[in-house]
Amino acid sequence: MSSDQSSNKKKSNAFTILKDDSTDGHGGYGAGTISLENMSPVIVDPNEDRAFVDMGAMHARSEIERRVKILPNRDEVPNGLLYWIVWVNVGRGENGPYYEGVAGSEIRVDRSIKRAYKSMPQHVTHMDKSLKGKIILDHMDDHSKKLLKDFLVDFNEEMWNNSTDELKQVLSE
Template identity: 45%
Template sequence: MEQEKKPKKQLAFNVMSSGKHKGFGAGSIDLNNVSPVIIDQGRAYIDMGAMHAKSKLERGIKFSANREDVPNGRKCWIVWVAVDRNEEGSFYGGLTACEMLVDEEARRGWKILADHVNRMDSAMKRRVLLEGLSEEEKGHLRELLMTHNEEWWANTSDEVKEALA
């Protein structure tokens, strides 16, 4: 009699929706407190599709890691925003910006996926990395964060606020 083989559990990157998981895959990353903000054409807005590279801006665009493939691309940003919580309440804890070029007419774009993943990780680790953003772009981001949740903004550290000044 042949013994039935049990399927082997695969070790994989898991996104957990609850911090209560203690079984196989415990210690996986929880992305519930991270949101992507798109800064493009003079405005900042939240687009959760960017979590899986499927924001409205990215859909239908073939991305390359070679910047020269997009000579007419306009500069856009994804800013990973991490929300944390302490005894005073929730606050904006980490902000990291990732540059992209998008040429909608040619349906081409440039971004470095590894940089986007690393920047998301940095935001989750409560780092503030906004180099490359212009004063105007920082202003759009600041305005969005302030109006999205005034209480979170009030609880946000001076370091984060100064980075957006």
């Protein structure tokens, strides 16, 4: 087997995403797990005035996290550029799909030293809160919130219109 084939084989077995309702009572593999299939990580980059979906963030492999060592101490990345990984969960209401849970987590990246600051407990908590339909964006700067709002509206205006007044208010401040 060539090295290309063996690396492809490793990648295909690296992670299994469980879909559908794993709590249907069968009690087998995956019982009690949660589904992440309605969640998407949106990267907000206020440095370049852009926001985009990067599914790699689900496994700490987003564009901004690649080729840097993640550190848990902000002081070790004093010149890091600010980015946000915003965990967006889509729900379905009486009017159709909407942005149900939205929670932003800070990350600071300094490419010159190949280091980044990221609080893993904060990211996990914000993913969980997003899954539970919470809006946690008050700690984001106004420019980043505007980029996020513009992205969500442009991505799907109907979902934005169906979203809660709380989300619209937080992103309009």
